Amino acid sequence: MKKLFLRISLLCCLGLTMAVSSLSAFEPDILYKDQVAVLMYHHVSDTVKGPGTISTELFRNQLSFLESRHYNFISLDEFKAYMKGAAIPDNAVLVTFDDGYESFYTNAYPVLQELDIPGVSFVITGTIDDPQKGTTPFMNREELTKLGKRKGFIELQSHSDSQHEKQNGKAYLTHRLQLNGRTETDAEYKSRVTGDAVTCRTKLDSYAPGSGDTMAYPFGIYNPEAITAVQDGGVRYAFTVMPKIVTRGSDPMRLPRLNAGSPYVQPETLHNMIMRRVTAVKDARGEEAPLRETLEQLGGELYKDKADNQLGMNYNGTLFKFSPDKASVTRLSDNAAFTLDRPLYVEGRRSYILLKDLERILGITIRLDTDTGTYTTDPPTESDSGTET
Template sequence: MIKKLGITLLLSLIGITLLISPLRAQRTGQIDYQDQVAVLMYHHVHETDTSSSTITPALLQEQLQYLLGKGYHFITLSEFHAYMNGASVPPNAALVTFDDGYQSFYTTAYPILKSLRVPAVNFVITSDLADPLASYIPSMSKEQIVDMQQHTNFIDVGCHTDDLHHKLPNGQAALTGRLETNGKQESEDAYKQRILTDITACKSKLDALTKEPIDTMAYPYGINDDLSAELVGQAGIRYAFTITPDMATRSADPLRIPRINAGSPNITPALLLRSIQRRVLAQPGSAPLRVDAAAAAEQLGGSAAAEGGALQLRLKGQAFTLQVNAAEAARGDARVMLREPVLREHGRVTIALDDLQALIGLPLVYTPATGKVAERVTPSVQ
């Protein structure tokens, strides 16, 4: 009798688990942070080359797979831009960046990124495009950049200057230092024109190879000052990355966005995760993003109707019922648990964005400034 009772209880628990599992299945991994982005920095990926900024293909793949397994969401450069302008990003959002435009990105890193559907941006030194194999470490060719643009929707390029990735004889960075000719230092006007000309040239060369306008760069060596950042902005760059190891948030200066180094050979997957977690910014009292449920359903191609004090949604071939003040929702005949209760706010029925996307099984992006909800573009290979 006791054995039969135990079996009955076990089957009941399994039934309850199956009832709520469709929602929870969308939430794997721990949420380390929300509404901020870990921008990761890499340089060279090679099987045998060694340096403090070179990692093996195996380590790159292990790092990315480890973060994916921990519930991290890799976003595209355009999604990062949208975030900086108010749009939402998934929990544990990360942006992968590479500096210098090395050929190893195309031959070695790109196949890994493509297989894992991990977006990335590479900041290119465009003077190297004239003779890609002449540089100390071979660089990507124009044809290779175009090939990546044509066959994916998640690989981007940005500026790393045209010909300012070097140090001057006095040890200053070419971007911030002043040239000296015959013992005479260049004038401020000449300096400003030199920087503007270089960044404009970098943008122009890359614009000819890409679908999207080039408005993003990384500072050589991460070095910048107030004037150089101002000149970069004048040249048409809206977002510029440093090597300051912090999380990126909307409060950051868009021309001085921090990045966390991931591209050294001693950075194991677990160490990279801890490095990110140590830099997460505390957000005391922050509330989850909430959206107008009816408006969101219509923006996503569905419909909404109020019936008997509840909100009925029809979306993506499924029917949902949201009851105000309830921390669960009906999906067909099943009931699923929500992390946050459905609320009525200012005459609108609202649901947490995380709950909505888990309920319908689609990644969503929300822009508070416009109130728009849309499906997050899935990285794809053509």
């Protein structure tokens, strides 16, 4: 009787194991290949609340969830090698932090250590002499020195030395400043921006030799002049706030990132955010495209205006509003009207638009990126609608 009971128990356990194994087989190990989802964070705090701040628990849960879904976290060195042609793991993710807040050292770094996940901290080096001067403390010399010893695992990179500022609402990095009642000359502008990049690299090099060739643009704002100026200062890779995924064809000076550092981005939300950039919902070679997914993959968003309940689009800071019958679109900045060749229509709870209509409205060329299977376009040559980074 005992032998029979043991035999039945063994069969039940075996059956359960096989069932679990069968279920796990439905979770794909390969979500995407030969591309990198670069995540952007700012502040990790358990006391401060805000749109750019997440709790330590949420940060840990996000990364743990991605690990459970077969994502592979890579270092900045691996990312640079990938940009030069080297292979990377499937489902690659790079974790980055802007500003150099002290919370990176006290809250984020311990989680990265615990999970053995490398990361990048883009530091405003002008804060090092007085790290407590702002409302949010920055990392001090002792903390930067300790992180510098973990180079290869934690990278200290540039968020500028003194260019994370605005004058009359315009970013230092991309505009001529007003100096004693006159406008900065082209030569003065170039000298300031290039000199700042050199200063930032020099300061970072004292903590982690060889650092500073990678930058996150202050506020996510850049233009061709700024790109040239920081390149002359030794910057070889630069990150924007454009919400796309990095492929081998990405411009190394206009690299996109996904904003994971919002309290509203739950672990599964982050997974879905990444997958929307790597999974085309409808073949872009056809005439139509799903509007929401296509816009998100291009770095825009679809929204509903609460004032009049009308559908709208936001692309690179420019707002558009659909007419009530969805047969035309108005660009709100100048009231330019676009009549659609085919009105927007809904199928399976998705809104579809003709690709040629969307191209005409946004003034861009949309194509299928064969690396990622997504709708894509070239990033703008300049951006003046970034976020506080």
